[in-house]
Amino acid sequence: xxxxxxxxxRVRQMLQKEFRQMLRDPRARRVLxxxxxxxxxxxxxxxxxxxRNAATMIVDHDQTYESRALVSALTSSGYFRVADRSQxxxxxxxxxxxxxxxxxxxxxxxxxxxxxxxxxxxxxxxVDGSSANTANVAxxxxxxxxxxxxxxxxxxxxxxxxxxxxxxxxxxxxAWYNENLESRVYNVxxxxxxxxxxxxxxxxxxxxxxxxxxxxxxxxxxSPLRPLELIVGKTLPSVFVAFVDLTLITAVSxxxxxxxxxxxxxxxxxxxxxxxxxGIGLGLFISTVSNTQQEAFMAMxxxxxPAIMLSGFMFPIANMPAAxxxxxxxxxxxxxxxxxxxVFLRGAGWRILYPQALVLxxxxxxxxxxxxxxxxxxxx
Amino acid sequence: xxxxxxxLLAMARKEAIQLRRDPRSLAMAxxxxxxxxxxxxxxxxxxxxxIRVAVLDQDHSAQSRALVSAFEAAGRFDIxxxxxxxxxxxxxxxxxxxxxxxxxxxxxxxxxxxxxxxxVQAIFDGADANTASIAMNYSEAIVTAFSSHAVLGxxxxxxxxxxxxxxxxxxxxxxxxxxxxxxxxxxxxxxAAMLTALxxxxxxxxxxxxxxxxxxxxxxxxxxxxxxxxxxIGLVDVTAAVLIGVxxxxxxxxxxxxxLAAMATMFLLGSLGLGIFISAALKSQLxxxxxxxxxTFIPSLLLSGLIFDIASMPLPLRLVSLAVPARYFVxxxxxxxxxxxxxxxxxxxxxAMLVYAVLGLGLAVRAFRKEIVS
Numbered sequence: 001x002x003x004x005x006x007x008x009x010r011v012r013q014m015l016q017k018e019f020r021q022m023l024r025d026p027r028a029r030r031v032l033x034x035x036x037x038x039x040x041x042x043x044x045x046x047x048x049x050x051x052r053n054a055a056t057m058i059v060d061h062d063q064t065y066e067s068r069a070l071v072s073a074l075t076s077s078g079y080f081r082v083a084d085r086s087q088x089x090x091x092x093x094x095x096x097x098x099x100x101x102x103x104x105x106x107x108x109x110x111x112x113x114x115x116x117x118x119x120x121x122x123x124x125x126x127v128d129g130s131s132a133n134t135a136n137v138a139x140x141x142x143x144x145x146x147x148x149x150x151x152x153x154x155x156x157x158x159x160x161x162x163x164x165x166x167x168x169x170x171x172x173x174x175a176w177y178n179e180n181l182e183s184r185v186y187n188v189x190x191x192x193x194x195x196x197x198x199x200x201x202x203x204x205x206x207x208x209x210x211x212x213x214x215x216x217x218x219x220x221x222x223s224p225l226r227p228l229e230l231i232v233g234k235t236l237p238s239v240f241v242a243f244v245d246l247t248l249i250t251a252v253s254x255x256x257x258x259x260x261x262x263x264x265x266x267x268x269x270x271x272x273x274x275x276x277x278x279g280i281g282l283g284l285f286i287s288t289v290s291n292t293q294q295e296a297f298m299a300m301x302x303x304x305x306p307a308i309m310l311s312g313f314m315f316p317i318a319n320m321p322a323a324x325x326x327x328x329x330x331x332x333x334x335x336x337x338x339x340x341x342x343v344f345l346r347g348a349g350w351r352i353l354y355p356q357a358l359v360l361x362x363x364x365x366x367x368x369x370x371x372x373x374x375x376x377x378x379x380x
Numbered sequence: 381x382x383x384x385x386x387x388l389l390a391m392a393r394k395e396a397i398q399l400r401r402d403p404r405s406l407a408m409a410x411x412x413x414x415x416x417x418x419x420x421x422x423x424x425x426x427x428x429x430x431i432r433v434a435v436l437d438q439d440h441s442a443q444s445r446a447l448v449s450a451f452e453a454a455g456r457f458d459i460x461x462x463x464x465x466x467x468x469x470x471x472x473x474x475x476x477x478x479x480x481x482x483x484x485x486x487x488x489x490x491x492x493x494x495x496x497x498x499x500v501q502a503i504f505d506g507a508d509a510n511t512a513s514i515a516m517n518y519s520e521a522i523v524t525a526f527s528s529h530a531v532l533g534x535x536x537x538x539x540x541x542x543x544x545x546x547x548x549x550x551x552x553x554x555x556x557x558x559x560x561x562x563x564x565x566x567x568x569x570x571x572a573a574m575l576t577a578l579x580x581x582x583x584x585x586x587x588x589x590x591x592x593x594x595x596x597x598x599x600x601x602x603x604x605x606x607x608x609x610x611x612x613i614g615l616v617d618v619t620a621a622v623l624i625g626v627x628x629x630x631x632x633x634x635x636x637x638x639x640l641a642a643m644a645t646m647f648l649l650g651s652l653g654l655g656i657f658i659s660a661a662l663k664s665q666l667x668x669x670x671x672x673x674x675x676t677f678i679p680s681l682l683l684s685g686l687i688f689d690i691a692s693m694p695l696p697l698r699l700v701s702l703a704v705p706a707r708y709f710v711x712x713x714x715x716x717x718x719x720x721x722x723x724x725x726x727x728x729x730x731x732a733m734l735v736y737a738v739l740g741l742g743l744a745v746r747a748f749r750k751e752i753v754s
Contacts, residue, residue, distance in 0.1 A: 031671065031674070039674070039678055042683070045693055046682040046683055046693055046697055048693065050510075050692060098725055127548065137510070141517065170497045171501075173502050173519070174502070175504045175512055176505060186510075202669070206666050210666055213665075295404050297669045299408070301412070315424050316511055318432075324422055
């Protein structure tokens, strides 16, 4: 053996063996290359927080032109659709209980009369609060639409509300980066980050512990491979597969979901290298500290689920309790999401996102070093 | 060979001993679900608070300051920056330092007092569409109230229509109330499949499968025996999760605990069976791990209706979601916890659970036979 840290011809042999082992089984090939694309498509359609066509039940006791106009103001917004009508408030209760409708609107008798007389006309709005985010958003839209409709139809306010040059503050709302406010545009780039993390962990978290369980680790030990060569041999194939996956799912996002890509592809590429190395280092670390494959699997999962939840993927970090917001700083997915979302939507690049990229690079170096150390110890 | 309960219990004992020898895995089987319920109960929040705003006030008048303080007083907005030039908005939004910019042009007060339209611009970081649309609703409500007040005089204004909104089952729109019950389904699905996904594959890899095949036990006894210890772990996990929800997060529990226990048992049996099926069919711990993760975790998280509304998904995905067992269990959990409804409302879900349990066990037994014969 010569004194160099790495002997490339030995590494090449090891790489060949690892690639063959990884890709020999057609079922494994499906898991590695087809599953990520399927996940992206399912995620891409499922991860949708827009409220459209919320099922609404109307209990209209007034049955006037005005009450019907109010209902059509709601439905023409596109946020609500009339799923059912009734005269009995009882029916509304059972429909909400059974989850058939999400929103109930009860318009009292004398609604039109009160409106014309300039008295406050009360309507009742019921929302099913057990249905996650939707209740909050639907409530906001309904209150807003009914309030606006009231201003233009109420006796006291119609005169000014309907005039051409309507006095008062005219709020002009614009949304940057995502003009139509589609949640998919924000979520699909995040899905890319999540899938890549999952793939890197799946690729490596069983890598070492599996050889140990099967008993081939000893064989590997007595081969003239140096520890560094072993680690390189174990990581490079996974890095390669993770990159193929990343490219595939990014292509699907752009071509199938038409997610805008406004930033620098080169920057995204560099940041992805850091990110993938971090994921693979974490997987290897889990693999070296676990005694059995089952343990490695659970440890991997124990890391992965919180990593998603704390990343700001589905739940904005700003809304978390302060203590948990600090915890998010150790989540690599958090930084990568800021990068992909920034590059895809805001056209941001190195100038704005360099801190996130540097943190990922540091994390990558840290976990790979830790995994190599652990590996030394277990094999010594 | 006749089915014997004694042999089944012997099998269960063997599996329990094996489990006990791996204390780290065992500890994780109990700790992971509890830790996750606690963490997610705190993490998951749909409330939008502390929306960071940059204000560009070009008017510097009493009215413009009043508008800004109306935003501050609403409690949802946090004035993070006061700007002097329009060019400052772009970098702030781009970096994500603020979520919204409010631009008040120079003649704001003049227009407002002269009863002319007084435009004000609100620019949102639309990237996060959900937060942006909620922030828009808040801003419009604030501006409407401010505007009516300024135009119609100083008397307290009554809006023409009073909307009395009530949120049922979860009056305060507590995120924990919506999430914690449903989360039990997703976590149990994964834990159950994860516990069993490796058990048969491990026997194959370690070479103990031939021993098991040579042992005079019926395959139904093997499967049920292997399941029993895991079912016990699963039920302890569910109980702990329910207790954490009720005691720590104060989620109301309005329904019948026995109904929930019955449903949870069926759900666990189905998921454990599914895990064994994956294990027996793939014979490799690596593939079983990957498949269990992809086949149970991702669908349960996304297509169960826990976080994302199934009604707003496209039709093909809605059809796929019908095959996701967690979808039914989420409805059961929310129904029992929050709505206090019984079997008269939940019988469809109950039936689905039953089908799932039978199907999971059936698949497990079938897959196991095939392996021994070959």
